[in-house]
Amino acid sequence: MSVKVMIPTPLRPHAGGKAAAEFQARTVAEALGRLTTEFGDLKRHLFTEDGKLRSFVNVYLNGEDIRYLGQENTPTKDGDTINIIPSIAGGKGLSRGAEKQFSG
Amino acid sequence: MTDSGKLWISAELAEKIRAHGAETYPHECCGALLGRDGSGDAAEGKPREVLELFPLVNRREDSPRNRFSVSPQDVLKAEKAAEARGLDVIGWYHSHPDHPARPSEYDREYAWPWYSYLIVSVQRGIPREMTSWRLHDDRERYSEETIEIRSETTSRS
DSSP states (O other): OEEEEEOOGGGGGGGTTOSEEEEEOSBHHHHHHHHHHHSGGGHHHHBOTTSOBOTTEEEEETTEEGGGTTGGGOBOOTTOEEEEEEOEEEOOOSOGGGSOBOOO | OEEEEEEEEEHHHHHHHHHHHHHHTTSOOEEEEEEEOTTSOTTTSOOEEEEEEEEEOOOOOSSTTTOEEEOHHHHHHHHHHHHHTTOEEEEEEEEEETSOSSOBHHHHHHOOBSSEEEEEEEETTEEEEEEEEEEOTTSSOEEEEEEEEESSOOOOO
């Protein structure tokens, strides 16, 4: 099954500058796995060290959030499109003494 | 911390970011930075440049005093707005109420590479220091960008 994965702007420098890549995949997990195999630098930005999708990485299959489908096990079919959409988050966090700061 | 180059922004836009931080104080403000990436190498060509802002609503209703969140739907709106203007989303800004303009561990944990993360410190309602940062590829540290205030916006050509 040929699946297109759209690569968001902040990750394109780690994907040879590409905005999209196509892979043979039967599930979303397989497509993302092939993506990070081809572009190894993407892995740490998409997945935690224990192999889970980072919480601020939103994956959509044909416009639907995979959290409401079968998560990464969602099956894919020929011609499907996977979009990776960032959430953006941050903040000062905890009190100054309770959290590591980057002093610059 | 390494130097990631320069970030150009007009005095007018810098003041709008500061005003947004003052407006939402004591909560964190947030928004998208629209502009152009430049040549990617400040030493050899044009630096990354902020040309417009896309202010957003902080979606962290549970903890807006020390957290901000931009939903994927808002990210798509910002990208659409950028595209309509012939620009790119080149980063995001947010405020740190009563806190230094330095990326926190929480900032680092949720950051994306490539984007410029501009932070304004708002002390007792008054905007103060403003800094900008890019996450390093190893996700372990940031490179600070030098914010260069331009008295006029540059040409878009």
